[in-house]
Amino acid sequence: xxxxxxxxxxxxxxxxxxxxxxxxxxxxxxxxxxxxxxxxxxxxxxxxxxxxxxxxxxxxxxxxxxxxxxxxxxxxxxxxxxxxxxxxxxxxxxxxxxxxxxxxxxxxxxxxxxxxxxxxxxxxxxxxxxxxxxxxxxxxxxxxxxxxxxx
Numbered sequence: 118x119x120x121x122x123x124x125x126x127x128x129x130x131x132x133x134x135x136x137x138x139x140x141x142x143x144x145x146x147x148x149x150x151x152x153x154x155x156x157x158x159x160x161x162x163x164x165x166x167x168x169x170x171x172x173x174x175x176x177x178x179x180x181x182x183x184x185x186x187x188x189x190x191x192x193x194x195x196x197x198x199x200x201x202x203x204x205x206x207x208x209x210x211x212x213x214x215x216x217x218x219x220x221x222x223x224x225x226x227x228x229x230x231x232x233x234x235x236x237x238x239x240x241x242x243x244x245x246x247x248x249x250x251x252x253x254x255x256x257x258x259x260x261x262x263x264x265x266x267x268x
Contacts, residue, residue, distance in 0.1 A: 119245065128214070131209050132183075143237070143239075144238060146179040147236060148236040149183070152221045152231060152233070154228050163251040169203050174261070178261065179264070182204075220232075232246060
């Protein structure tokens with residue numbers, strides 16, 4: 118699992134918004150890289166909804182969101198259609214290579230556990246929450262503070 122100060126592992130994977138290459142995304146601003154367990158589950162829907170609801174604030178702080186799970190692109194698109202879409206891409210890591218690189222593969226080997234990494238414009242991890250809990254507002258606040266929110 119990358120630690121604060123480590124270079125973020127780059128990847129190119131399909132998403133609901135076309136192919137995503139992490140290094141191209143962070144060149145345009147900080148990135149909240151959010152791993153989630155599974156499409157259309159209550160906790161993961163809550164995780165993605167919180168980032169979606171706060172997306173304007175994240176953008177004001179110069180950040181974008183990239184959400185990653187092992188679900189197929191078809192599953193991601195169905196999930197997006199069901200909830201009315203997300204302003205950020207849902208990336209399909211079907212082979213779990215990115216999950217393995219970030220140390221977030223679930224013990225069952227079939228999915229990710231929830232984790233969040235904040236990556237700066239140099240591609241360096243500046244904050245990591247290895248066991249992200251979407252119902253914990255202090256963890257979302259940690260993300261905002263890592264992006265430079267005062268308070």
